Amino acid sequence: MEVRHRTRKLYTDFNAYIRRNRKRFLIKQDPKVIWLTGLSGAGKTTIAEALEKEILRKGYFTKSFDGDIMREGINKDLGYSLEDRKENIRRTAEIAKIFMEYGSIVICSFITPTEEIRKIARNIIGRNNFIEIYVNAPLEVCEKRDPKGLYKKARNGLLKDFTGLDSEFEPPVQPDIELRTDLWPVKKCVKYMMIYILPQIKFRKKGWFRIK
């Protein structure tokens, strides 16, 4: 097996720095966590998917997380009590942070119903890297859409602690972006978000460090 030591000098003092940043230079982006909050049925997943496509099309790397996927794997031991919701968000935020530090733009779609819970995520990820998007549609609209039939179940008493009905949703106090998904088509929402997001994820030191 071929073992070359040409570049070994690189890995003495600056080892950790280079290793961490090499990924960023390769990917050429400033990693952020984009956090979508809103009621069930407000359109978080739809918006997230459309946004991810658009960001990928621009040549950036993304990673998406949403509640259902997380609850199938790492968070399958958690329920829907307030404590469990907090733990769900805490773990998700920690994982999102690992991905962000890895160089990826992370898109998280979670109801994150209260300011307290959103604060957990924001504090773990860090205010400067956290883009909070309020996916806003009135409860009546969400209930009418009811893509997963959850509102119906909750109305029939089959689901407890359902956000919007018997569990409160606090609208975000100061989201970076608010989308009215009942008034705007998805395209317009994506366009609106990209105007804000694109300058933030653009890598500013393009080209000064080149990996062949």
Added chain:
Amino acid sequence: MEVRHRTRKLYTDFNAYIRRNRKRFLIKQDPKVIWLTGLSGAGKTTIAEALEKEILRKGYFTKSFDGDIMREGINKDLGYSLEDRKENIRRTAEIAKIFMEYGSIVICSFITPTEEIRKIARNIIGRNNFIEIYVNAPLEVCEKRDPKGLYKKARNGLLKDFTGLDSEFEPPVQPDIELRTDLWPVKKCVKYMMIYILPQIKFRKKGWFRIK
């Protein structure tokens, strides 16, 4: 803002497929999870760091996890009881899996003391993607090295359930690689591992799908 729709056709039917695989094509590697198991002081972290350097030098993407880092963030709610150790490994394996599916070669350094616990990780990640490396040094050697002073603490009764002393370490039954870190220098260990690992992480369909 400029919005082009040239590549939109790409994202209709094969959307999910392309999105998932685009990362692999860009990265050009077959993602695996390399799991280092062994006693505290056996050299897992040293080996993992040297291995990561070597894999990075070959032009691949890696992500490392080790027990101490995980316990500072996502697993800070866990202790060292058997149940908590299992949960620690379960979560780690789920995160390693997410990273692997993202296209990354993942290196995990965890004591993972019993076959049962290693099985948890192996089952989550999948046998075919799991490379088990037994970092083996006799207990006396590990205790003599004692890089973090943990053996001393444990001998003085300050640490409970310490693997190797009052908590058992079961040697892996059939590791993919066994390293004798008491006999071999780090360089030799890395060389030995790379012979096995390199053919497995090489991307085989190089070039048939090109991203500019």
